[in-house]
C-alpha cells in the first residue's frame with residue numbers, strides 16, 4: 001500500500017474547509033486502504049506566536065475532531081509531531097543540505113515574511129521540517145492541498161541532494177496526493193476570491209465546526225454570490241455560487257451536475273437553504289461526536305500516546321539509516 005503522511009496545525013478553531021479538505025479526506029484515504037499517518041503539527045504552528053495553553057488545547061481539540069470525523073486509530077497512526085523527536089532531528093540533517101537562497105525564494109515564505117518586522121528562522125525552515133515530517137517515515141505520498149505542492153518540491157530536491165552527497169537514498173521521493181473533488185479549495189463566504197481561512201479577521205467568512213445549526217444557516221444566507229439568480233457551476237466566472245455548489249456536493253455526496261440539476265427551479269437565495277440543510281446534516285452529528293470525545297481526555301491521550309509509539313518505531317528505522325549514511329557515530 002501507499003504510505004501517506006499528512007499534518008494539520010493546531011492553530012485554532014477548524015472550519016468546513018479544514019473538514020472537507022483535511023479531516024474527511026483522511027477518512028477517505030484510510031478507507032481506501034492507504035497506510036495513513038496523521039500528525040498534529042504543533043512544531044509547525046510555533047512559527048507564528050501561539051499562546052501555550054491554547055496550543056495545548058487546540059492539539060487535543062484536533063485529536064477529538066479527527067476521531068469524530070471517523071479516523072480510526074487502529075488503522076491510521078494518529079500522533080502529535082513533537083512527541084516524535086525524529087522529526088526535529090532529521091530536520092537538522094536536512095537543513096544542512098538546504099540552501100538559504102532557495103528557501104527564501106518560496107512564495108509562501110516571501111508572503112509571510114513581508115508582513116513581519118523580525119522574521120523567525122523557523123519560518124524559513126518550515127519547508128525543511130515539512131520534508132522531514134514525510135521523509136522520516138519513508139512516505140510515498142503526502143496528502144496536501146494544491147497550495148503546498150511547492151513545498152513538496154523542496155522535499156524532492158533534498159532527496160536528490162542527499163543522494164549526490166552521500167551516494168544513497170534512504171527514502172523514496174514523496175509525491176503529492178491532491179484531491180479531485182475540489183475539497184482543497186473551499187473559498188471564503190465573504191470574498192470568494194480568497195480561500196476560507198482560520199486567520200481571516202471576518203468570522204462570517206467561514207463556517208466553524210463548532211457553529212450551531214442556526215449560525216451555519218445564517219452564514220450561508222449571508223454568503224456573497226452575484227446578481228444572477230440561477231444556480232450554475234462556473235468556478236472561474238461565478239466563484240461565489242460555485243463555492244456553494246462545492247459545499248453542497250461535498251456535504252451531500254453529489255457531483256456538480258447533480259447539484260445544479262437539483263437547483264434548476266431555485267434561485268440562489270432558495271438554494272442557500274438547501275446548502276445549509278446539507279451542511280447541518282453533515283456537521284451536527286460530527287459536533288456531537290466531538291463533544292462526546294472532549295469529555296474523554298484520557299481516551300484522547302491514550303490514542304495519541306499509542307500513535308506516537310508506533311510512529312517512533314517507524315521513524316527510528318529510517319533515521320538510523322540516515323544517521324549512518326551521514327556518518328554520525330553509532331550510539332545505540
Ligand code: AQP
Nearest residue numbers: 009017018021022145183184185186195196197198199
Ligand atoms: N479553504 C480550504 N479549503 C480546503 N481545505 C483547506 N485547508 C485549509 N484551508 C482550506 C486544509 O486544511 C488542512 C489544515 O491546514 P493547516 O492547519 O496547515 O492550516 P492552513 O492550510 O493554513 O489552513 P487555514 O485554515 O487556512 O489556516 P490559516 O488561516 O492559518 O492559513 C490542510 O490540509 C489544508 O489544505
